[in-house]
Amino acid sequence: MKILLTTLNAKYIHSNLALKYLYTSVIENKETISIREFTINNSDDYIFTELCREEYEVVCFSCYIWNTQRILYLAENLKKAKPEVKILFGGPEVSFDSVNIMTENKFVDFIISGEGELAFKQFLNNYFSDEPNYENINGLTYRLGDEICISSPPKLLEFDKVPFPYEYLEPESDKVVYYESTRGCPYRCSYCLSSIDKTVRALPVDRVYRELKFFIDRNVKQVKFIDRTFNWNKERCLEILRFLIVNDNKITNFHFELCGDLIDEKLIELLKSARDGLFQFEIGVQSTNNKTLEACNRKCNFTKLKNNIEQILNMGNIHLHLDLIAGLPYEDYNSFKESFNSVYALSAPQIQLGFLKLLKGAAIRGQTDLYKYEYRRKEPYEIISNQFLSALEVTHLKMIENVLDLYYNRGGFEFSIKFAMKILNENPFDFYERFSNYYYKMGFQHKSHKKEDLYRIFLQYIRWRENLHELFSSKMQEILKEDMRRTLNEDAIKKFERKGWDIL
Numbered sequence: 281m282k283i284l285l286t287t288l289n290a291k292y293i294h295s296n297l298a299l300k301y302l303y304t305s306v307i308e309n310k311e312t313i314s315i316r317e318f319t320i321n322n323s324d325d326y327i328f329t330e331l332c333r334e335e336y337e338v339v340c341f342s343c344y345i346w347n348t349q350r351i352l353y354l355a356e357n358l359k360k361a362k363p364e365v366k367i368l369f370g371g372p373e374v375s376f377d378s379v380n381i382m383t384e385n386k387f388v389d390f391i392i393s394g395e396g397e398l399a400f401k402q403f404l405n406n407y408f409s410d411e412p413n414y415e416n417i418n419g420l421t422y423r424l425g426d427e428i429c430i431s432s433p434p435k436l437l438e439f440d441k442v443p444f445p446y447e448y449l450e451p452e453s454d455k456v457v458y459y460e461s462t463r464g465c466p467y468r469c470s471y472c473l474s475s476i477d478k479t480v481r482a483l484p485v486d487r488v489y490r491e492l493k494f495f496i497d498r499n500v501k502q503v504k505f506i507d508r509t510f511n512w513n514k515e516r517c518l519e520i521l522r523f524l525i526v527n528d529n530k531i532t533n534f535h536f537e538l539c540g541d542l543i544d545e546k547l548i549e550l551l552k553s554a555r556d557g558l559f560q561f562e563i564g565v566q567s568t569n570n571k572t573l574e575a576c577n578r579k580c581n582f583t584k585l586k587n588n589i590e591q592i593l594n595m596g597n598i599h600l601h602l603d604l605i606a607g608l609p610y611e612d613y614n615s616f617k618e619s620f621n622s623v624y625a626l627s628a629p630q631i632q633l634g635f636l637k638l639l640k641g642a643a644i645r646g647q648t649d650l651y652k653y654e655y656r657r658k659e660p661y662e663i664i665s666n667q668f669l670s671a672l673e674v675t676h677l678k679m680i681e682n683v684l685d686l687y688y689n690r691g692g693f694e695f696s697i698k699f700a701m702k703i704l705n706e707n708p709f710d711f712y713e714r715f716s717n718y719y720y721k722m723g724f725q726h727k728s729h730k731k732e733d734l735y736r737i738f739l740q741y742i743r744w745r746e747n748l749h750e751l752f753s754s755k756m757q758e759i760l761k762e763d764m765r766r767t768l769n770e771d772a773i774k775k776f777e778r779k780g781w782d783i784l
């Protein structure tokens with residue numbers, strides 16, 4: 281008897297925490313359970329062969345927006361090849377729609393909705409008993425003959441009773457290590473699934489210290505907290521960060537999602553003593569339009585947030601990543617431009633321009649008619665348009681996102697972008713909008729470019745802008761070279777010089 285816990289991660293460096301939780305929760309069955317993580321870059325053929333060649337009895341798939349279509353296809357083929365194999369799905373993508381999924385996909389035998397640790401344990405106990413009875417398992421959807429049955433609704437677990445997911449599984453050295461010290465979020469943002477848990481459940485700090493020490497002692501490269509708003513409880517946040525500063529191994533980096541306007545003087549004071557690179561913060565600004573934030577049930581004092589972010593950036597030892605979401609209610613193209621410019625002005629090293637996803641189970645999906653949302657029917661359910669943004673405007677924002685990612689987030693153009701915006705007399709949004717129009721008009725989006733070519737494209741764009749005199753483009757060339765010297769290695773620069781500035 282063999283049970284497989286599996287998934288397709290979005291990238292090789294990612295790992296799936298849910299599978300580790302499930303494995304640890306049924307550790308008494310460890311001889312019969314294994315974990316196998318694939319990525320979306322593995323071919324269907326490769327994954328299918330791997331799933332088929334072993335004698336699995338139950339294959340459990342962890343489903344998210346980035347992998348569910350692939351998993352459905354793989355699971356269907358697996359069932360055709362081995363009808364005796366039972367297929368179990370879990371994860372946010374199947375939790376809110378289990379009956380429909382099982383109705384449409386006859387090869388799915390079971391779905392666990394919500395938190396899986398207890399349900400999976402109860403499921404295994406029943407599955408391997410002589411008289412399985414699934415009725416009392418919280419959150420299980422199963423088949424009884426031709427009928428699809430739902431047992432009792434999913435229940436929030438006592439989180440402190442859930443075992444440490446790495447107790448029996450060593451963290452992989454070449455991957456990001458995910459860790460969770462709280463479940464749930466106190467806020468109610470309408471586009472977010474974390475708003476569904478009405479309470480925050482936190483592990484006792486002593487346990488968190490022990491578990492963090494486990495990672496510190498192993499010198500893992502990065503621990504990414506998946507806590508939804510790490511500083512919801514200011515004192516707890518301070519205590520844990522202080523612990524990490526005191527126990528710094530000079531190697532591990534810790535990533536947190538913070539609420540920007542909850543940051544206070546005490547936290548800023550503490551952060552001053554952190555090693556450069558010890559902490560990385562992701563702060564969701566999403567929009568600076570108050571009406572938009574109100575419509576999403578999101579409260580944010582942008583002035584306070586701005587002030588906090590500026591202080592943190594001035595310290596220079598914390599890596600900051602700011603998020604914006606395009607497609608929220610009342611955020612039209614001009615309003616988004618304002619949000620973008622306000623966030624850009626903060627000069628964070630990374631700005632993630634995301635697009636609204638109307639996720640299954642999120643409140644905003646129920647407001648489709650209210651705001652005239654059109655969105656992709658399949659994962660990731662991303663916005664196509666709404667009453668505030670046309671499909672063409674969303675497309676333009678996508679183009680901007682691509683160029684922002686290449687030129688801003690990946691670095692190497694700091695001086696050049698500042699200089700170009702100055703001589704062109706453009707605000708950040710207008711600069712990226714015009715540059716991205718040119719980038720797409722010239723067809724540069726059709727292939728991926730080496731960094732060197734991105735410098736060539738930049739100069740070509742500046743030369744193309746008719747209002748520029750020769751003087752500006754030669755100055756621009758000098759500044760691009762300066763950025764290049766700070767970014768590329770000597771060999772790459774020599775090679776660049778041999779080839780020259782023309783993009784072939």
Ligand code: SF4
Nearest residue numbers: 465467469472475508
């Ligand atoms: S977006 Fe962030 S703050 Fe809002 S509910 Fe989700 S996790 Fe909480």
